[in-house]
Amino acid sequence: MNLQAKTAVISLFVTLGILFGGLLGYQYWFVQKPLEHAVRSTPHVQIKQLTIQHDRVKLVLATDREFSLASHYGELLEEIAPIVGKRQLELELLDHPGEELEAAWNEMAFGVREGIDIQRYSQIPQSVAQVAKARNIQYRTKMDDRFVYIELRQKDRYMYQVLPLHKTDGEVKNNG
């Protein structure tokens, strides 16, 4: 009996080793590596933090001034999505907002969120433009079938806002 118990325990650990080793190996070769590759091929972004769990992927990206939400973000997301697959994606963009931009965003947020909620999307660029012009802020807005992208710039400060059009797409968080 003693010998059998020993065999069972050894088999337990060996199997655990194989299963978890396999999982880790898979995550490294088939998730982490391609993700890193995808990010590297996108200009003006760098990986700050990458955490892969079996059911979620957390990706924190640092951007520089040249990064344009409107032109690069969609591309990046498109490349990442198939790699991440069914896992839940948490994508954070580290932007560089100052008090000015924060205040400006707080002001325009009302109009933007209202526009999304009542599905009058043309209201969004209007409210952004209204605040931005008053505070002398450069801005760019974009919209696709899932998100509204808002990019605010003032001198060396910049801020990104990615707002989901539908509540279920709540995976992209604002770090600002």
Added chain:
Amino acid sequence: MDKAVSIAIGAGIAVVIFLSFLGINPLPFLLFAGVIAAIFFFSPTRAGQRGLGGKHAKRGQKESIPSVRFDEIGGQERAKRELIEALDFLIHRDQIASYGIRPIKGILLTGPPGTGKTLMAKAAAHYTNSVFVSASGSEFVEMYVGVGAGRIRDLFRDARTLARKKGKTSAIIFIDEIDVIGGKREGSQHREYDQTLNQLLTEMDGIQADQDVRILVMAATNRKDMLDSALLRPGRFDRHITVDLPDKKARKQILSLHTRNKPLGDDVDLDQIAGETFGFSGAQLESLTNEAAIYAMRENQTEIQQKHFSQAIDKVMMGEKTDRETTQEEKERVAVHELGHAIIAEWVRPGSVSQVSLSPRGQALGYVRHHPGQDRYLYTRKNLEDQIKVCLAGAAAEQLIYGNKSTGAHNDYEQANQYVSSIIAAGLSELGIIHPEWMSKEKMQEEASKILSQCFEETFDHLSRFRSLFTDCLRVLLTEEVLSGDEFRKMFKLYAQEPVKINKVN
């Protein structure tokens, strides 16, 4: 088999842990594993091993290649040699084909119980790298007619399929206690056994050299005289190998094999133990080493010492110590009785007493353990008379000290009578060479009592010279309960100047 089960259990638990880690409900997996396990355990094809259900279940039938090797069997050199030679025919097929030798079909191992017949069969299977299928004769016996014969067929078929499955070219079928089915066929009474036996005979005839799986039937019995002559003829069991009780050299080898895994003290002398265990079978020797180890453990010793072995010899020979209470009076009588045995034993064969003990053991109230010296197979009349004297010495000592005898000598007389009858039967008595059945009982009785009374008188005379030794030894024996051979001899020497001389003259 069991290993596979443990591995499966370990792996199953690991998978469940892994699934729970991933947050997947492991219940479906468990259900699935349960179904697989159920199929595995209850399937009729495996019933032979798991013993659950299945009408072809063959109880106790083991199918594997044993790991016993010939050099792990102590003694039995001649039997081993003969067996190995027979087995070489299984191994060197081409060579025997060139000589035109018909392969041996069966080997019959005969010998007293506990001499390692089964062990030999296992070693044979290991040696030839064959599949080993074993069955016991009693497995073929059942109420229903024809079942036994069917089992024989199954046994041979199983051996063939198993050998094919395992990729072996030969199989050994071992039938233990074959006398159950192989008994002589007489009259019309044991019809069912006859069918079983007939089936075995025809199966054995069906063994041919050109079959892809070569089958060797080995059988063991300790009643060869009871076997049917059809089984014993050449072509069935070609070789009869007698496995005898081990001699001293073999006993030492067996002892050293069994003490290999035991911590032995420095004072342990296996040679001496082998000398003291004349007539022990291999199984008894194994039990002896085991008991010695148990005694050492009881005393919390780190090593097994010689005294543990000598206690173990007593135990295996006579049984465990009993706590039968005896009165002082009886104890004294037993002491006198045993001393009588010891003194005469020392007189007829100096150095032969190895222990005198007063503690009751098994049926005996006290006993003297002898040291047989050398293994003996031939006896002269003098040897036998000496043995008789030793047997009668207990009663003679009682007669000398108390002036009467007791029932304690009953067993001694029985033994003495055996010796006397072998004197007479062997033609060593004054009757000359005789046929016991043609002699009248009275005449034999007359001769026997003549020998006995003569021996008794000599014993009595001799003992009467040692009256003072009795009182000395009695004191020691009654306080210590045990007197070792050396202690006894020391006291004996003090009183025995004359008798030792007499012994030398003889």
